Amino acid sequence: MHLHITDEISVQLFKDILRKCPKLQAIDLQIYNTMIYSFDLFCGLNLKEIKISILLPASKTINNDLIFLTETNPNLEKLDLDVTVKYGNLLNYGVHLQLEDDTIRQILNQSRNLKKLAFRNCSVSSKGFTSCGINLGLTEFTISNSDLFDDNGIECITIHAKNLLVLEILECNNITDKSIASIAKNCPRLLCLSIYHPHVGVQITNESLMAIANACKYLKKLYWRFRSKNRNTMDSGVIAIAESCRYLVKISFDKNVDIGDLSLSSIAANCFFLREASFSGCYGITLKGVKTFISSCIWLEKLDCSFCEGIIDDDSPSVSKIKSNELKETIHENEGNKDTHEHFDNREDGCVQDTSNVAMSYTDPLTENVFIRHYDNEQGAGFRVHSHIKYLSLKACRLLSTVHILTLFELCPDLREFDWAINTKMDINDIPLELLVIILSYIPQNELYHTISRVCRHWNKLSILPDFWRTFFYDDLSKIPRSSSEKYSKMENRVAHIRNIQNFIQDLSITRTGIQDIKNSKSDIVFSNLKHLHIPDEING
Template sequence: MRGSDLINTKLPVDLLACIFFRLADSKSDCDAFSLVCRRWLSVDRSFRLTIRLGSSGPADQLVSLLVRRFSGLRNVYIDERLPVSPARRMFSPLRSRSVIQHLISPRFFYEKKSLNLLLQKRRHASLTVDAHHLIRNTEIEESGFPDFCLTDVGLSSIATGCKALQKLRLIWCSNLTSTGLRSIAENCKFLKSLDLEGCYIGDQGLIAIGQYCKLQDLNLRLCEGLTDTGLVSLTQQCGRSLKSLGIAVCAWITDVSLESVASHCSCLETLSLDSEMVMNKGLILVAQGCRSLKGLKLLCINITDEALEAVGSFCSSLELLALYNFQRFTDRGLSAIGSGCKNLRGLTLSDCYYISDLGLESVAHGCPKLTRLEINGCHHIETFGVEAIGKSCPELQELALLYCPRIRNSALLEISRGCLHLQDLDLVDCSNIDDDGLCSIAKGCKNLKKLHIRRCYQVGDQGVISIGGNCRSLTDLSLRFCDGVGDEALIAIGKGCPLQHLNVSGCHQITNVGITAIARGCQDLVCLDISVLQNLGDIALAELGKGCPMLREIVLSHCRLISDVGLAHLVKGCTRLEACHMVYCPSVTSSGIATVISGCPGLKKLLVEKGKVSERTKRRASGVLSYLCVDL
């Protein structure tokens, strides 16, 4: 019956909360839920678990307001590298739905109050001006840049308002000190995960965390104020609960800390090290003391074969190993991994100059459960090593061969014969791979979902046509700067593959015909990069407008034949567009730019040359405009 509230009179609050928790993974759904009525808004405030904040106004006041509004927060993520969400035309009566969606955003509670004050001062301001832009500029004028950085005051607000806090991420919050972190430690006894990337936190803050909290995950990246004293104390206090530890570019953390980790963190499962101060001794001790280790990522120039042999001997549960920029270990160390880590599922070898086919063959024979392999810039690895993977690792699902000029088609042939479950293939600068290798993959690995190829100049139409005819699950295809690929390849892809992502940047043989085939055959296309296509014109954009209504991102840069007419056809059908790049398109004018902005209400980013944007467009959409070149 009209006017009757049949839901609220029947459903108790705890049942409404259960419904809300089922929506918790989607912020937009939670926001919509809270708009139904005051009761549902109250449920949202009580049971919303997570907030994420960028750099937005005086941070301390904003954080204080948010923790009072949302009393049930468990996860707080603050990243001062990120700007506020793009502009919304908050006061236009034609944008009522966008206004509502913005009102329920956590940042709006601050922005609304600040904006009212600003409008009193700036009554001449346009009604379509970005709220955050006004707030930010005015506050900078009045009190300076530091007001935008979270300080210990804001951190204390989180501590007192979020007693049940479990996860805290503070990314590049450079004004925080140990005092703020101590307040978190004393008040948030349930804290399990702490990320302090780029924060200048001292030892005393970390010592307090160890005293009061039973951490499970700790990330210390670019924490220049920490020394062995802080980390040693923390591991002594809560080492038994610690399962994940990341240390990167902390100049004062040495093997002394790793010795403490080895002694007290017997349940450690994941360790990430990026340090010039870590030597063999530290890693050997960790291998001996943390035998439950499952994930190990290393960028340590002083580690040698001796340390990797210890990992192979003691860490039999290891599932993920990533080695970056190693110049002091050889096949001997990798062979030890193959001999001892039978459960290895993921292996990354990046710029490991002294690894050859022999080491990779040892991994292939010793680690048959391998599902992911990435080889990046290891120039001594040739065809034989990858062939061994194809013969011995039938569960392989992801293969990335990056900057591997010595690998030939026979390697892909063995992969196609032995790795029938392959879903992800990435080839970059593999100059000896051609259509024959790609055809073998297409015929043997029919479950392929993602194929990225870049600067493989011998790959042409035949290989891609074979992919289109055999790989019916392919949703992500990238063929960047593959000069041999033309329209015939895209016609086959359009007929056979349900693409959602396509990148054909720099494939000069592709014309309107190929993109038309994609537009007519791939209606679920979401992201498209057709930059640097010299023979592409407005016809292709018109077809995309007709056939791809789900398109959200498009890159049109360096397409000299595209004009305002094509853009008008594109935005007529692709109304969900959120990002568009179109620099160095000489036939696009300020009129075309205005057409894109007016035709795409959800647009978040438009990259153009500054000189092409009219003053009216700047006023209407300053928050979504990005410029390749700015005035000096």
């Protein structure tokens, strides 16, 4: 049983909860008041997993509490401690709780079954680990914001923890190439390595990345990030990682400013399982490199290229199918219809997007190439390979025009979120018309009909563009439990809308009741371009 408490509760209530949960094995507490600073309440529970996020006054220490905690829970397998120091009413994120060397030594000696250990925002010295002198069963180790932790601590952990699979070293100033060399030498089975260095210098160089590439071939997650600009990482190191660690699923090389298109090309050519990639602040990356990367990594779902100053307009022509002048002409043509904008006040759900195209994955068993089999009702079956990116960030890429952004959108038909924040004061209507239409194309028809058209006159015109209404489903209004007068008003609005889009509809799904509604309205609706008609069976009850 796992207990997760995020709200502030009283000591008595906490005791009652523990008393009624005799089989409790894991507990996750976020403590923001003085409810529990002594861990006496955990005595005798024989917990296997303990995760505590605590807000601690500067005058308080928990060294004895931690020793008592591990002593009374001998079967502990996971200990995750996150401490924020508080001075009066102020939080001080620059000062961290110091854990004594003897505390670390006793925790490791008393918890021989410990597999996951994390000290977050705790000042931990390497001496606590080097003085332990026992083999560790750790598979996951995380340490962050500890200036006292250095290469000796990493070397000790990697030597004595033979089964280490996950290692996270975050914002520890004294970590150098020596630590990375120890990881490469002693942890060949490592699956996840996360390095986040707060300062840039000669501490961690490209040679460290090469060492990881040569030794840790089974890596699935690699985070090689820096707070400030780092010029020690080169394309050669990233290429070595890509060619050696072919099982990578997530990578991050944020603030490695000298990484360029060669790195992206190598990753795309070798890392077939990649799902998430981040190259924020890598100045050597260009628009051409991003296009190639997106086109090659078809299973990639998230890509962050924010603050990449090299991503600027190139000379490649736009391949956008939707031209700005064509959109404007279409809007002006729609304005000629007198009934276009008169009955949009009250709407009902029931419109759906075009579902004529179906995509299925296909893997060639010989070449291991992955394709997308794309079925089209009109054009027949065929193959089309495309990217599956759902999130793309080009934040602060100021010299990239909307024309080239459109070319990226065409490479990402599954895109759901795009971050291009340049001017936070930009109005939504300042977005170029082509981008706005692409955004609206992802909105369900019922929302176009019921919500988008009522935002403003401009959006009202956009909401009835022909491409949005090739396929249309008329909802059975008789199933909506409303008064007859209100239902009649809704029906009038629906019929008026159909009159506006009648010449655009090619595939129509309508119930018999819907047909009767149109007949009763005595409107002169004619679907002149209709190609497919579907009348679903009506089920009573």
